[in-house]
Amino acid sequence: MEKQFVPEDFVPVVLQLGVALGFVVLVMVLTHIIGGKRRRIRSIRKEDNFECGIEIKGNARFPFSVKYFLIAILFVLFDVEVIFFYPWAVGFRDFGWSGFWEMILFIGFFLSGFYYIYKKGALDWNK
């Protein structure tokens, strides 16, 4: 009952990809042609950060703890895992036992990763 897709049906997709890529390439080529070669004036003070005209003192970047980044990135990973649970929950009965064990395997991969980060202390906030 499913509609058969012939390769010709995918021509619009390829065309869209070509247009997107082509536009980017065209604009970059055009700017290089109109803009000219690398004969622009460059000087040290010109490329410094803008500090209202006074001398730059030091770097504006400051060190911040990596644990904020770690927690955020781990959240993203496990959130993606949770997203995969939703279609499984919807078709739970239809997948039967084989589907169940496949999902347990899937969760098992993530659990082993979770065990790893737990042991490495990435979830230890006070460290």
Add this chain to the structure above:
Amino acid sequence: MSNEEVLKQFLEKFDASDLHASESFDMLTITLNTGRIHDAIKFLRNDLGFGFLTDICGIHYPDAEKQLGVIYHLHNLQENIRIRLKTFVTIANPNVPTVTDLFAGANWMERETFDFYGIIFDGHPNLKRILNVDYLDYYPLRKEYPLEDPTREDKEDHFFGR
């Protein structure tokens, strides 16, 4: 408190020799020598209530024996009395003790006086030029220069009819 009472209490503490007091336009003016100026300001601030330093400025009298002067203006905010203290030094030895330990605002005021008159404030934490460019090699407000400098390159003479 009136000016007379202030002067009376001041003279109880400080010996009247080598001290000159006068009143001009209702403001008491006391001229001291440099050695006593710091204690005088301390006394005025702590005991007589002159807790606000209005200004420190310099002056140059080319015809006097002690040419450079530093003038302090203090203000008693509670009783609305102002007092002026003057001290004079020579150009050869323009050293005056700093009052930044008594008044934090004296920091920049003394830097300005140094910038324009060349008066060195002993004990100042950061005595360098504040308003002029750092490479200026003279003290502009001293009256040592003729009115128009013939070697100046700034203005072109033929534009100004010279």
Add this chain to the structure above:
Amino acid sequence: MNEPIYKKVAPPEGYSAPGVYATTLDKLVGLARANSIWPLPFATSCCGIEFMATMAAHYDLGRFGAERLSFSPRQADLLMVMGTIAKKMAPIVQQVYEQMAEPRWVLAVGACASSGGIFDTYSVLQGIDRVVPVDVYVPGCPPRPEQIIDGVMKIQDLIKSETLRRRYSPEYRSLLEKYGIQPIN
């Protein structure tokens, strides 16, 4: 009652046909740039107040496309120096000019920016053309807003007649070197 005379700005030279106007790329780009100047108001003193009047509704510099002021040199075309520049401020003016992206123009508004004005003294820079190359000077103390607009219109004429390759030319490079701006390439 006489008809008011509106002076219209002439279009650049080119070939015209119904619905079509063909001109060189230089002139087209110059036209676009001239009518959309983004000024950087480097307003220091009294001339800055006159500039405020110029930008306000009565004299309205926004009519000429200069509505969007930029206080960052990275996004500005025209550096308008309005007011007295002290010698301590001179390297700052030069750095701000240097950090502008090409093409860039400088308008010295007022007597103090042009030549130091009445301040013939140890602390005032006697004209910003000692530190940056200036394109148009607007004399006055302070100049009236109409004069500032006249200066901007002269800048517009300069922009329209500038070639696209001027900023890459060795003459421009040597001009900058004369002011102490050293290119590194």
